[in-house]
Amino acid sequence: MAQFVITGTGTDIGKTVFAAGLTGLIGADYWKPVQTGVTGDGPAPQGSDAAFVRAMTGARIHDSLAVLPEPLSPHRAAELAGVTLEPETWTIPQADPLVIEGAGGVLVPMTRKILSADLFARWGIPVVLVAATGLGTISHTATAVESLRGRGVILHGIAFVGEDNPDNIATIAELTGARVLGRLPRLDPLTPDALRAAMRAAFDPRDFA
Numbered sequence: 030m031a032q033f034v035i036t037g038t039g040t041d042i043g044k045t046v047f048a049a050g051l052t053g054l055i056g057a058d059y060w061k062p063v064q065t066g067v068t069g070d071g072p073a074p075q076g077s078d079a080a081f082v083r084a085m086t087g088a089r090i091h092d093s094l095a096v097l098p099e100p101l102s103p104h105r106a107a108e109l110a111g112v113t114l115e116p117e118t119w120t121i122p123q124a125d126p127l128v129i130e131g132a133g134g135v136l137v138p139m140t141r142k143i144l145s146a147d148l149f150a151r152w153g154i155p156v157v158l159v160a161a162t163g164l165g166t167i168s169h170t171a172t173a174v175e176s177l178r179g180r181g182v183i184l185h186g187i188a189f190v191g192e193d194n195p196d197n198i199a200t201i202a203e204l205t206g207a208r209v210l211g212r213l214p215r216l217d218p219l220t221p222d223a224l225r226a227a228m229r230a231a232f233d234p235r236d237f238a
């Protein structure tokens with residue numbers, strides 16, 4: 030079963046763009062269990078990550094379990110919306126392949142008791158960590174890797190997003206021992222064709238079989 034969780038060293042790091050690229054590269058379905066900062070229902074509410082992925086790839090989208098209006102951590106957005114998230118009851122869509130995008134970074138709370146990494150470990154699904162390439166990424170990425178491993182997450186590898194920085198990438202690989210899956214440059218314009226071409230140039234679908 031080729032299912033992968035996409036997490037990141039933080040919010041706004043490039044998880045959705047990479048997830049869209051991977052979804053297209055391996056012909057996967059896409060699922061964003063919890064979407065915050067968006068209103069609306071259905072599989073791809075306007076402004077959601079799922080809407081972006083569908084627009085970029087046409088992939089099959091599985092409904093989010095919660096779409097919460099406040100652009101905050103899921104635990105807090107849920108509290109403010111009067112919603113109780115119960116991650117222990119969530120079941121993974123039986124799609125193969127499937128790309129699952131987390132919310133924000135590796136330790137973002139789904140509830141005040143269950144952090145994102147705890148959920149990923151519970152699922153036992155390999156996790157791809159999206160990381161930046163510039164100044165600051167060494168500590169951010171090494172910290173995220175330690176957090177994931179410390180909570181029993183299967184780390185599939187690191188996908189970098191940003192301009193090339195060979196020594197940062199090599200240093201992170203050496204420090205963490207994690208597999209470097211590839212590097213997606215910043216695309217301008219960010220179009221479906223540009224993303225498809227960039228993913229094919231930078232990543233090997235056999236690494237996600």
Ligand SMILES: Nc1ncnc2c1ncn2[C@@H]1O[C@H](COP(=O)(O)OP(=O)(O)OP(=O)(O)O)[C@@H](O)[C@H]1O
Nearest residue numbers: 037040041042043044045046132133214215216219
């Ligand atoms: N490779 C890229 N080329 C061009 N723009 C990018 C790229 N990756 C990310 N961006 C831009 O950076 C911003 C953040 O990216 P993205 O939405 O993928 O982050 P994220 O990690 O999914 O955020 P969130 O935690 O909210 O889910 C967006 O405006 C996106 O268009």
Ligand SMILES: C[C@H](N)[C@H](N)CCCCCC(=O)O
Nearest residue numbers: 040065066100101102133137
């Ligand atoms: C609103 C944002 N775009 C994401 N959906 C949620 C990010 C949560 C970050 C929480 C934190 O690390 O402080």
Ligand SMILES: [Mg+2]
Nearest residue numbers: 044045078130
């Ligand atoms: Mg996203």
